[in-house]
Amino acid sequence: MLSTRVKNYCIVMLRGTMHSMCNTRIIDISSNLLLNWWNNLKTLKFAGFKVQLAFDHLDKVVRAYFGLQVDKSEDELDTKIKSLSAAFEQLTGEMKALKETRECVALAKASKSDIIKDCLTEAATKKWWPAVTGLL
Numbered sequence: 001m002l003s004t005r006v007k008n009y010c011i012v013m014l015r016g017t018m019h020s021m022c023n024t025r026i027i028d029i030s031s032n033l034l035l036n037w038w039n040n041l042k043t044l045k046f047a048g049f050k051v052q053l054a055f056d057h058l059d060k061v062v063r064a065y066f067g068l069q070v071d072k073s074e075d076e077l078d079t080k081i082k083s084l085s086a087a088f089e090q091l092t093g094e095m096k097a098l099k100e101t102r103e104c105v106a107l108a109k110a111s112k113s114d115i116i117k118d119c120l121t122e123a124a125t126k127k128w129w130p131a132v133t134g135l136l
Helices: 005-024 030-044 052-111 114-126
Strands: none
Touching: 005 030, 005 052, 030 052, 052 114
């Protein structure tokens, strides 16, 4: 029912798909490549070629691909968790240091030494003034 040209095209498509499948490792497969193989086989099946064996094999390949995607996702999440844990530890350390510094400042302020009293008075009265006020 198909013209010779169409049959030739289908045979080239079948050969290209099989060649691609033979030369691609499961780990190197992308979702686009799987879709391309599936579309080619579907077209060949529609044209009357008996490609069920290839579809059955493609099903196994897809399962392996998804298995690798699960492993990859788990590894990526583990890496992200480690990274965030390290950042959390660093920020916790920085927060602790800031709290200690804050306590020192609060103690100095509470002691109300003469220098601190003078500084607080200056700050309270002049905080809204331009810095040049009183220069001349």
